[in-house]
C-alpha cells in the first residue's frame with residue numbers, strides 16, 4: 205500500500221457537493237485530492253440521474269436568497285465548460301390556498317421579488333392543460349425555475365476540477381481517518397495526508413464521522429424514482445413547455461409530490477414522493493417498500509389524468525435527511541481542519557455550486573459568504589455530547 209501526502213485538502217465523496225467543493229478549492233490554488241469509493245460515474249449515491257429541479261420557490265427565505273447566487277454560479281459553469289446545464293421551464297406550485305406551506309412559498313417569492321405568476325382556479329386549465337387543480341388549492345408558477353441536467357453537471361464540474369490541476373481517485377473506499385495538524389486518510393488504494401479534510405460522503409456520512417468521534421441525526425431514505433407514461437405522447441413534455449411541479453399538500457399523503465416534464469425517457473414523466481423508507485446505504489436494494497408508489501398512483505389518477513397511473517420505470521436514489529431538513533455545513537466541533545457538508549435532505553442539488561463555495565470558505569478559515577446558523581451542528585446539541 206502506497207503512502208502519499210502533501211495535499212492542501214482531501215475531499216471525500218465525489219457526488220455533487222464534493223465535486224463542487226473540490227472545484228472551488230482548486231480555483232483557490234489548493235492542491236486538492238477528491239476521493240470516491242465507487243468507479244465514476246456511478247448510480248449508488250444521491251447525485252446520479254439526468255434531471256433535478258432548480259427553483260427559487262422555498263418556504264424559507266434563506267434558501268430563496270441563496271438561490272440568487274446559485275443561478276449565477278450555474279451559468280458560470282455552463283460558460284466555462286461550454287455546456288447547457290439549466291433549462292428554464294418554470295415550476296408550478298400547488299397547495300391548499302390557506303395552508304401555511306403554500307402561503308409561505310408565495311410570501312417568500314413575493315418578498316424577494318422573484319418573477320412569478322399566480323394562476324386563479326378559473327384560469328388554471330387554460331395555462332396548464334392535463335392537470336386537475338384540487339378544490340381549494342392555489343396555484344402559482346415560479347418562472348425562474350426549471351430543470352438541471354444533473355449527470356451532465358457532475359461531468360462538467362469534475363472536468364473543470366481536473367483542468368485546474370485537481371486529482372480524482374475513484375474506486376477508493378475510505379476506511380479510516382486520523383485527525384491532526386495533517387489529517388491522514390486510509391483508503392483502499394493508499395494512505396493520503398492533507399492539511400484539511402472535507403467530508404461530503406452523502407448517505408455514508410455517519411460511517412465516516414464514526415472515525416472522528418461524531419454522529420449526526422441523519423436518516424437515510426430510499427427513494428423510488430418513478431417514471432409514468434403519457435397516454436398521449438408529448439402532453440407533459442419539455443418541448444410543450446410543460447413546467448416542473450411541486451404539490452405541497454394533498455389528501456393522498458403527508459409529504460410533497462414533485463415532478464419534472466418528460467425528458468430523459470421519451471414519453472415518460474418523472475414524478476416522485478418526497479419521502480421513503482429508512483435504509484442502510486449499502487443495503488438499499490433490499491428495501492422494497494412501495495407504499496409511496498401507491499400514494500403517487502392515487503394522486504396521479506386524480507390530478508394528472510393524462511398519465512398511465514402505473515409506473516413504467518422505477519429507479520432508486522437516496523436522501524440523507526436531517527430532522528429539520530436543513531443542511532449541515534460546518535467544521536468538526538473539535539478538529540477545525542475537518543469540514544462537513546451533509547444532510548442535503550433531498551433538495552441539495554440546485555445548491556451544489558454554492559455549497560462548494562461555502563465548504564471551501566470554511567475549509568480555508570474564511571468568513572462564509574452567508575449566515576450559516578441554520579446549518580450549524582450545534583443545533584443538535586444532544587448529538588454533540590455522547591461521542592465527543
Ligand SMILES: Cc1cc2nc3c(=O)[nH]c(=O)nc-3n(C[C@H](O)[C@H](O)[C@H](O)COP(=O)(O)OP(=O)(O)OC[C@H]3O[C@@H](n4cnc5c(N)ncnc54)[C@H](O)[C@@H]3O)c2cc1C
Pocket residue numbers: 216217218219220221222239240241242248249250251252255256257258376377378379404405406407408427428429476521522523545546548549550551552553554555
Ligand atoms: C430522487 C431524488 C430526487 C431529487 N430531486 C432533487 C431536485 O429536484 N432538486 C434538488 O436540488 N435536489 C434534489 N435531490 C437531492 C440531491 O440530489 C442531493 O441533495 C445531492 O445529490 C446530495 O449530494 P451529495 O454529494 O451530498 O451526496 P452523494 O451524491 O451521495 O455523494 C456522496 C459521495 O460520497 C461517496 N462516499 C461515501 N462514502 C465513501 C467512502 N468511504 N470513501 C469514498 N467515497 C465515499 C459516495 O460513493 C458518493 O459518491 C434529489 C435526490 C433524490 C434522491
Ligand SMILES: O=C(O)[C@@H]1CCCC=N1
Pocket residue numbers: 257258259450460462478550551552
Ligand atoms: O429540491 C427540489 O426541488 C425537489 C422537489 C421538492 C422536494 C425535493 N426535491
